[in-house]
Amino acid sequence: MRTQCSTRLLATLALGLLASCATRSSLPAERTAVPTANGPVVPAWSDASASAFDWATLEAIEAWLASSDAVRWDHFRSEARLKLGTGLMGIDPEAPEATRAARWERASEQFTQVLADAGASREQLDRSERLLAVASRGPAGTRAPRSAFGIAEVPLLDGAVPRARWARSAANPTRMDGIDRRYTEFTIHHSHTPAGTTAERIRRDHVSSRNYGDIGYHFVIGSDGTIWEGRALRYQGAHAGGDLNRGKLGICLVGQFESARPTPRAIASLERLVRHLSEELDIPLGAVKGHGEVKATACPGRHLQSWVQRWRRTH
Ligand SMILES: [Zn+2]
Structure with a gap:
């Protein structure tokens, strides 16, 4: 995998540019995927903004995560999990609290997976940590913080040198x-x-x-x-x-x-x-x-x- 690194980096950069152009021109979320010179596609969901998510978009992201593209494309894999988690927290805010709590639980799992993903970028890791802190407290903000494999809230022992x-x-x-x-x-x-x-x-x-x-x-x-x-x-x-x-x-x-x-x-x-x-x-x-x-x-x-x-x- 490491040997493909530079190719992948170039492709990711190119895709990143495409993705940001798409955001600026506000193309509709159902836009079809765009093939690039290097083979991969910009996932159809990548230009949907989290506030505009509907169930169809979330399902599309889940389906993409289960596909082989998710294995190959580090950048989009973490983006997909970040978007899915954010979408689950934001969608249908009038639902009963128990339903929303279950969705926030699923959102926490997405952010946790980004934190455990060696292909995630520094910026994606930072975003996941922030979102996990919010998600783990639940929709009512009352639950005790829960963290990725128990590690996120571990305080450093008194006197230890950070x-x-x-x-x-x-x-x-x-x-x-x-x-x-x-x-x-x-x-x-x-x-x-x-x-x-x-x-x-x-x-x-x-x-x-x-x-x-x-x-x-x-x-x-x-x-x-x-x-x-x-x-x-x-x-x-x-x-x-x-x-x-x-x-x-x-x-x-x-x-x-x-x-x-x-x-x-x-x-x-x-x-x-x-x-x-x-x-x-x-x-x-x-x-x-x-x-x-x-x-x-x-x-x-x-x-x-x-x-x-x-x-x-x-x-
Ligand atoms: Zn040893």
């Missing part, structure tokens, strides 16, 4: 996969680097040597107990190995623990972080594994692995 405060470059969402499920367990790593290594040093290494979109771990803990927020939880980590990353929240302790031992401060931070995330994300407290239990590797070293085993025995 990524925005330490990372020197923004993450590149096109090189990360959105999560496609809830987190169900923690994977514990050691960095296998000197004790003073910073999260920024690890991030740079992951981005430049491994071509990752961001640091691979969701959290990094320094030997002085500093907790750095790493990759945003809405993205699958890059720490366990390929598909093994699915559903696994990656935490890395700085140091190598084959011969050295983790400091009591680092362990105290690790335990505090695991308790916090377990509570926020409904991950069982004892669902903690060393990297070596997931994949054949010496990580996280025998001294940190012995903490993992002790923790599991007692939680």
Whole structure:
């Protein structure tokens, strides 16, 4: 898929221009799809404005999402979900509240899927987050916020350093996969680097040597107990190995623990972080594994692995 990237980018740009021209000239929503030089079509629904949506338009979007065009066209796939979700929230405002609540629930699912879509653009992700926050409160605005796989409202643990405060470059969402499920367990790593290594040093290494979109771990803990927020939880980590990353929240302790031992401060931070995330994300407290239990590797070293085993025995 990546090899078609430049072709796809050009095509998407061209389609974007077509789409905006169509909006300006206010063509009717039932306009037929336009073939382009590169084969794909501008979906018929793409120039309908959300306020003018009727059931036929929403059904057309749903049908398009179920078609092979939706698999091929990242930009329109997310646009379709954004429009469908917005349409479901806006349509038929006089319907009984229970009916509207069910529609807003379906709208939340659309926005959640955009957040989990690696093909969504930065701007589409931002829009989805905003719309999800509105949709998840329900039409009456009274429901407790509910979020994508439980992640959108997770507060950062007190004292942890937000990524925005330490990372020197923004993450590149096109090189990360959105999560496609809830987190169900923690994977514990050691960095296998000197004790003073910073999260920024690890991030740079992951981005430049491994071509990752961001640091691979969701959290990094320094030997002085500093907790750095790493990759945003809405993205699958890059720490366990390929598909093994699915559903696994990656935490890395700085140091190598084959011969050295983790400091009591680092362990105290690790335990505090695991308790916090377990509570926020409904991950069982004892669902903690060393990297070596997931994949054949010496990580996280025998001294940190012995903490993992002790923790599991007692939680
Ligand atoms: Zn590891």
